[in-house]
Amino acid sequence: MTFIAGWLPSDLNNPSNDNIAGPDSVAIKGPTGGFLVPAGATVSNIGFHSKNAVPAKFSIYAIDFTLLAETGGATTGGAGDELFPLLTDWTPQVDTYVYVAALTSSYLTGIGGDANLRFMPYASRVYEDGFPNPFVQAGTANTPKQALWLDGTLAASGPSIPEADDITDESQPVTFTLSGNENAPTGITINGEVGSNLIFVSENTGAGTETYSYEPPLIADDDTTDLVVSVDGATAATVIAYTNSYDRDQLTHPATEAEYSENSLSYPNAYATTQPYEWKVVTDANASVVTINWNALEADDGFHKDVASYATPVANGSTTVTLGVFVPETGQAYQFDRTITVSDGSVVVTGEGLWCELFRDPTEELFTELFR
Template sequence: MAINLNGVDQWLRESFSKNSNAALTVAIKFKTDTLAVDQTPVGFFNDDSGIQNGFYPQYTTESPAGVRGVIHGSTYNQTGKVAISADTWHSVVLVNDGSSITLYLDDQPAETVSYSINTNTNDGMLIGARVNSGNDGVIDNFLSGKAAYYRRSGSAISAVDAAAYNSATNVSEINAVLPDGADLISNSNETGAASALTVNGSPTYDADDPLSSGPSVSSADDITSEGDTAEFTLSGNSAAPVSATLNGTSVGTLTLVSGSTYSYTAPLIADDGTADLVVSVDSTTASTVISYANSYPYELVTHGEPDANSAFFDTAFATNGPVEWGVVTDFDSGVVVVDWATMDAAEDELNDIALHSTEVAAGESTATLKYFVPESGATGTFQATATVDGTDETAPTISSASVPTAGNNIAVQMSESMQVGAGGSGGWTVSLAGVSVSSASVDGTDDTIINLTPSRTLTDEDTLTIGYTQPGDGFQDLAATPNDLATLSGQAVTNNSTQQPPDVTGPVTQSVGVPTAGTYAIGNDLSFTVNWDEAVTVTGIPALNLDIGGTSRQADYVSGSGSAALVFTYTVQAGDEDDSGIAVSSLTLEGGTLQDASSNNATLTLNSVGDTSGVLVDGVAPVISINALTTTDTTPVVTGSAGDATSLTLVVNSVTYNPTPSGGTWSQQLPELALDTYPMTLNGQDAAGNAAVEAQGTLSVVAELPVGVFALIGPAIEPAISNSLEDAIG
């Protein structure tokens, strides 16, 4: 019997004194009608003065949904959570051992905390509600459901006993856990005083009892043949089982294995695929369905009454219900098959049962069969005899064909042992262009296999079929009068080859990397990288053909053999000049080779050549000179030609000067010099970095010009002197 609570205003309350150091256990079983948030099956240690010294379970939908343990007071915890189901009985057990409190939800500890319980005569238990957390003493969070077996004991029970309370199936088991407990909900199954409880809202009682679920079969073995030893396990039972049946047939003696597990020997019953296992225990029954099969796999469902002339006649066959059959021993070298499909429903004699087998030896063979009549339980055996005259007139056939991973063979699986007759082993074909069967033979280890050798290795890309033209007495079976393999075509072949197709394509250029745009001078390297679609092996010195200012030059191979990037280099020579951009025209072998790993020659066409319009060449050095000078000027200016030099270095009397070229000439003012003869050298280079040939000259600073010098220059300056004198005289 349980008390019904409406979830609105119905609850029960027990007030009692407690001490924080005193042991205490409180337990209750509850069921909720609906999984509404915050329902509280029982509130422990709440008082209506609003003091929140409380420890209670409460339902929440927070993931995962379930009942959580909640503690109020100086701390608030709700870590433990146990999933529950609506309309299912659950248990709550609170244990105070004097220093800590543990709250068990079903048989799992949801909270364990150190907690002080103050002595307070107003404190107690609320069944189906709690004092709210607002410190106002209002009772809320009502349980919509039922409660039963509320117990309070002055001892602290163990986790094992808490689990035992949860799993209890009768009052005796609860009393064993809480022997000094007081039953505080009055019902027909318990003793106790309802007067100990304050009842609010006039709740009612009904006969729903969490302890009355009765025994059940929690697990049971399936049966694969009569005579098997099988086991089953009971739960919820208070006594040992007294008997058990399979589909109504007694299983005989039940033997205790351990705990609530028992074993039995499976009886022979009709093979219907499943069977009902029914166990008698605790003055009731528990049952489950298991899979069942017997050793009589063939069932003849429709037949008439046998007569006395039947070869299989037995009074046990006096039935028109099912008869099941099984094979005890096969025909010699063969396997018996009972073929019910060939039976005519009108046939009324069991000797018309159709039997056939795999191939047997010539002569007479006998098989033993057994029968079982489920209707009467009768069993027996009989023998069937097969006479084979030894004449084999069935031609062999191909079962399958496959290529192994090595790709060097086609294995043809035949339906029987084979040989090669006088007609020879020819006649096989393969549906691949250019591929033939080089040889065909019966496997030396397994004569049901014919091995075909293809004219080339088969690769993982090949899709093929095979065919055979019978030449007459070619491939044939081993019958006394051999049967030839018939002509055939289009036989599928499973290709398991892992071999790659042969490489017959030479390397092809992908791109040509060119030098960085700029002007390259004498001695500078022009490097080119030819990129291929596969690794290339180089012999000799292939070359890239260049056009530099209309002059043919070659960049020779220098590195990269064995990779997909080959490097070619040309060094700028004196006289090379191209101010509009060089050109890469072609790739030539020059007596060498360019090949891939399969010795395929490379295609020499250059693809995607880089832009060379900015790759300029200046291989012409500037021409410079120094004009020799004899002068009376002690601060002379020396001059000379600069060509296209962009920088000059002049050395006079070990002093270095850097005259600035201008318009192809240069000049340099020298500081005051003593009367003497000074050697001069001039070096320079152009914008590309080409160095000029060093120029040399002599500077002479004299007191007066030598006569020879004046005589040479006199006629040239005489007019100027005359004019100057005339101007002076006036």
């Protein structure tokens, strides 16, 4: 654990020390005389050093006497340093001044109507009206000098990302929140791929945070995606879930051209990969001409198979479907139209404009490269 704030035994002979936590602490004596707990620190224990064995219960209060955290009841050992665990760890989201108090039977005058609530020396003293006087550090004749401190874990230094949206569609902007940064972020990556259009959205001065939006890159789905932001000459990172708009999968596809049906939606393209790829229906067929069972087609890895196996003709005519393909292996994405014509119950796919544009010889060059 790490010392966070408070008076250590070594401070007792120097009550005017402005650094109430000693030379190794980030805590300083606050304007109220309370202990300053830095944002993001996790306080787990209250430390206590006393010459007496007494029943005690320790508490952390805000300077307006709001209870923030407390220990269970215990009896101090009477000598040396001891740590008393909080019932629940406490982590302030902003720098917070606190007092440390104790429930005992022998110290000072109570406050807040509770005769047992005592603020310990070196944390604070009480006025006659019941409010603490933080500037009285000396012990009394009946209360030997004692030390109190907070123990836990300091937040990592530098910027952090306390919140970030999961991604459900690469075409939609999403946001993240920065804390602890001095300047605006200069870049963002998702699993190493660069995001774009990084824009300031809002600032929460009370919480010390800034929110930014960005447009994510297109990558494969990943429930544990690394989001990394470049800011203040360093990086801040967190993990989010990523789901792109390509909601269907082609897990296998043939190794030879002969295995591709000329009446398939993908003929004659293997998309320069032997690995699985993702696809989506951008614009569906006109249901007054033909309906396609896309779920059945996907389950059968049917993107390269005869589309008639998954189609129900309705009436003679033609309709155009727009399809998208994303290849995670190469990072390439394609969008294209295929025309489906229904004639007396037959369902025929026509139109290979994409392939002619992508490959000079769509029936030879691609398969010569991929499958020879």
